[in-house]
Each structure stands twice: as structure tokens, then as C-alpha cells.
Amino acid sequence: MNMRWLGIAFAAAGLWQATAFAVDTVVTSTEQVRGRITQMSPQAVTVETAAGPKTVPVNQILRITYDAEPAALGTARSNVETSRFEDALTALDRIPADSLRRPEIAQDVEFYRAYCRGKIALGGTGSPQDAGSAMVNFLAAAPNSYHYWDACRMVAELLIAVNDYDDAVEYFGKVAEAPWPEYKVEGLQKSGWTYILAGKFAEAEKAFDQALAVPLSGDDSPKLLATIGKARTLVEKGQTDEAIAMLRPIPERPDLTENSEVMGRLYGTLGAAYRKAGKLKDAVIAFLHVDLLYFSHTPSHIDALRNLAELWPQLQHPERAAEAVDVLKEQYKVNISAG
Template identity: 50%
Template sequence: MRAFPRFLALFVALAVQPLVLFAADVVQQANQTVSGRITQMTKTEVVIETTGGARTIPVNQIQSISWDGEPATLKNIRMAMQVSQYEDVISALDRIKMDTITRAEIRQDIEFYRAAATAYLALRGTGSIDEAGKLVANFALNNPNNYHYWEATKLVADLLVAKGAVDKAVEYYGQLTQAPWPEFKAQAGTAVGWAYLGSGKIDEADKAFSDVIALQISGDDTPKVLATIGKARCL
């Protein structure tokens, strides 16, 4: 009979273990999903502790992150963001009780999705560009080590272009060129070129497009294609 308490304790431990393993942060990449506990996050990479050890994942390879303990509705919010249903995003965010959210990363995700959805709506012509700009600019300023930093920064620049403040927009696009990935530099350079072209600064646009065309990038060549089209329009 003395063995029974030990058996019971072992049974309880084994029964609880799957629940512990299930509760995890999840990093979604294009071809795989990584589960574990995120122990470090910067604007360029996240470190996730998995059952097989720590893994470092570059931000440009991350499609999304879901956090242990987040509200279930955040999954739907991410899906709505992917299909550009920004009104639904804001409506869903309004229903989240922020006083129940204690984890900083979850609060940052909620702040980002509200700012980004507001910005994309403003770029469509719905809502205030100035108000949207404040939201995304404040997010980038207050969360420089968040993996959403680059998208927030680009949105600030896009909103400035929409407002006609091209030179200020170029400053923000310039921050994107500090990313360690050539495709980010190409996207930023192409955006700069089109911003200059739209404001009649042909020489500046031509140089920006030429710089993009000269970059060595792999994978998606859309920025180079757009830069080539833009350069042709500078003639």
C-alpha cells in the first residue's frame, strides 16, 4: 500500500504535464510552427525556448506570434488583419478587457493591431491620417524592441506620404534601411522612389530606384520590379 501514494503522485504529474506543454507561445513561420516560451524579443529577432533547446528566429521570417495566456479573440484579430478587415479588428479589440491583460507582450500586440488597423483605414480614406499617425508613431517609439516595429515604422512613412510630407516620410523609410535584411532595404528604397516621384522630385526618385536595382536580393523581386518601373517613369 505504501507504493500507492507514489503511484498517485506520478499519475498526477503525468496528467498535468501535457497541460503545461500545451500552454506555450507559438511562432508561425511560412513553413513551420515553433512552440515554446519566448525569452527574448528585439525588433530583429526573437528567442524561443523549446523542448529541443533555444532557437533564434529572425523577425523577417515570422508571420505571427501568439502568446501564452492571450485572449482567444486575438487569433481572430490576426486573421482579420491578414484579409484587411480592419473595421472588424477594431470592433474586436474594443471588446477586450484590458484590465485582465498582465503580460506586456500581449498588451503590445493589442496596441499594435489597433494602431495598424487605424492606419490602414486612414490610408483607405476612412478616419484621420494625423490620429492614425500618432498611434503608429507612438507604438514604434515606445516599443523599439517589438517585432512589429518595422511595420509600424513603415506605416508612419506611408501616412506621411499620404499627407504630402514626403521629406519626413523619407526619414522614416530610411529607418527601414537599417534592418539587416536586403529585402527590407529594397522595399524601403522603392517606397522612397515612388514618394519622390509623386512629389515631382525626379532626380531623387531616379537615384532611389537605381539604388534598389543595384541591390542583391533573393526571393521576392517585387521591389526591384517596381523600382524598374519607377525608373522608367523618371525618363
């Protein structure tokens, strides 16, 4: 083979390699896997790389970018990661339908559109029903998407927003069916908290016990939420001293200071225990921790405001109760009366 044809052969080989491999990128916390995605399921994504096929478990994936995806999709993804959901929707709306040449890209667009609508609805703007329907439609159209678990979580949260607790438990139950311990614990403890909203404390206690029985290494936040939930069921049974004793070590951990979900649930449960025990000032102090420090966890904040609206008049501060009622109405579209 003369040098001219040899050069053409090498150029063609390089072009083929670039086309065949460095196209899609699966990003985890430790690596970026580049190649061509050949299989996708809720459990794993398989990438054909230059070194051969590599399977990446979905619970390790942070994001996937696709070859030839519209630039606006990348913009939307970045906006979602920084909680700029309105901006993400604006970017998604700029994507022409005829530019979505691969099913995976079209599915990503629909997932992020439904996800952003869900987040906006949970923030008090828009319809939880419409957002939930959009996400259910996504699940029906793309059952093998790696977004499956996030979609189930979102549907469950939107169902809670419309007080459909039984169906919310069903979707959290899907998360509990995942093959990874942290997902199992998450699905079970979130089912437990949903049962509490429904007033089904026996079912809640069972879900929390199941979560606590799952072996789990690494981040123990999901199990702490199950422990707090278990304590909340003890409060309902009047075992307030036992509940408080279960919770006492948690606020001493400095690594949890910024965890609004754990700390919000913790102080909300302490408030419920003190209130059940007739210690109203201690209850108010606990609920104020949520209102002033851990308000970013919406379910805990709503619960704390409801309790403060009822407790402040008993401590001769009706004006503070009125403030709690106003926040519930203006921020969360929840209408209650003080006292």
C-alpha cells in the first residue's frame, strides 16, 4: 500500500473511531464514560467504548449527554442542576422537535420538561395535577429510561401535594423495589412519612421498621429519616420520652447541620413530642428551629407552621399565629385559621 492510501486508511480509521466512540458521555462522581450508548434500563446503562462495552449502574450516574444533542438541552440540564427550573423550561422550549434525532434525546427533553413543571408546581406555582400527568406520561412512554427513579419520586411528591397519599405510597414503593440499599431505604422511609400524612401510623411504623432493617453503608441520612419517623409513630402512641431519647443524639452531629430534610424532620418530631407531652414552650422552640433554619424542606416547614399557628395563641401571642397563617397561605397556598 503506498503512503497516500496508507494515510487515507489511517484517516478513515480515526474518523470511524471518533464517530463510533467519543460521542455519548455518562458522567458519574468518579469518571466520565465516553462511547456509544447501546442499552439503557432503570438499572444500568451500557456504553460501547473504545476499550469495549462498559455497564454503569444508574445509581452512580449524575448525568448523560448525547452526541449531537441540541445545545439548549445542555443549558436546560445545567439550569436544573442549579434549581433554575423556569430558565430550564425556557431553554427546552427553544428546541425544535425535528432536531431530536434519537429517542434518548427526545426522552431527555420530555423528562426535564415534566421534571421542571413538577418542581415549579411543588413550589406553589402551576398545577400539580398537570405536572403529575406529564410525568406519568413520560414513564409510560419511556419505561427503560435511566430517569425512571427520579420520575417515580416526582410523581409521588406531586400526589402528596394533592393529598393522594395512597397513590404516592405506590410510587415510593417503586423506588423501594430498586436493587440498591440506599434506594430501598429511601422508598420505605418516604412511604412511612406519607402514611403519617394519611394518619396511618401503624402502616408508617411498619415501613420505618423495614427501612431500618436494610443493611446500609455510607451516607446514613436515609436511615436517620427512618429513625426519626419511627420516633414520630411513638409520639402518636404517647411514648414521648422514648421518642425524645431516640432523637437526642442526632442534633449533636455537626455533619448534619446543613441537611435540611433530616434536621427539619428531627425538630418537627421533637415539636410533636413536646406538644403531646404538654410542654408547649419547648414545642414552639422546636418548631421555630424549622421555621427559621430548616424551612427549605417544604413538608417540615408546612407542618411547623401549622403547629405554630395553633400553639402561639395558647402562649398569648395571637399575632405570631397570624404570621404563620399568612406564610402558609402566601407561600404554600394552604388555608387554615389561627388557634
